[in-house]
Amino acid sequence: MNGATTRLRSSTNKRPTQSAPTNGAHKQPSDSPDMIQKSFTSSSIFDKNLRFHVSNAHFLKWTAGDVYGTARNHPVPCAFAACVLFFMVVEYTLNMVPSTAPPFDLGFVATAALHRSLSAKPDLNTLLAGLNTVFVGMQTAYIIGTFVIEGRPRATLSALFMFTCRGILGYVTQLPVPQEFLGSGADFPVGNVSFFLFYSGHVAASVIASLDMKRMQRWEFAYTFDALNVLQVIRLLTTRGHYTIDLAVGVGAGILFDSLAGKYEHKKKENGVGCNETI
Secondary structure (H helix, E strand, O other), rough: OOOHHHHHHHHHHOOOOOOOOEEEEEEOOOOOOHHHHHHHHHHHHHHHHHHHHOOOOOOOOOOOOHHHEEEEHHHHHOOOOOOOOHHHHHHOOOOOOOOOOOOOOOHHHHHHHHHHHHHOHHHHHHHHHHHHHHHHHHHHHHHHHHHHHHHHHHHHHHHHHHHHHHHHHHHHHOOOOOOOOOOOOOOOOOOOOOOOOOOOOOEEEHHHHHHHHHHHHOOOHHHHHHHHHHHHHHHHOOOOOOOOHHHHHHHHHHHHHHHHHHHHHHHHOOOOOOOOOOO
């Protein structure tokens, strides 16, 4: 009887084993009801936020009038959007030019007849090359003259920035001279010396000069330079003196570096350094 009473008391006094507390708190298993509830609550908040943003998406508020108005009032961005879609198709379907073949240049294709004509007339090629060199001299004289004579350094700064960048890019990626290149001793660089193809300094310098003329409202000179620049582009394509991409980037480079030179001048003026700008 005493033994039974002892066993009963011993069984009654036993307490459930508890895990040691960690940092004053009991560790809960990941599948505990509290953890499941917290996970469910976080997921619900995320879903509500996502539904809120989707339901308030900008495009859901568009109407047919909005779409029509965008196309009517913003034709240029819409045209660019269409071009992006078009060239995405072109990029994924166009066969690349083999490494053993010459580059494909649409400008060369467009001037094929002129190239054949100029190839048969070397004297005409020399004459046009000489006129091109004269045009380059006109660009150089005007750009330097705006600084030396008029005290306006922006065009000169633009040219310095532009030709430095051209030298870097032309050296780091040296393009092969086109196979049909029609050289001339009268062309610039004079004497058929080596030259960087990318990008066209001829075109960029002409753009820089033209932009300066327009700022000074020398409209006749500016339009003359623009017309001569177009003729220069055609001649360079005809003689294969530049790839089309060189000429296109040359236009952008002229605009870009003219803008950078203007920002440089403005910054110097803010710092109290005068540039003798008369504009």
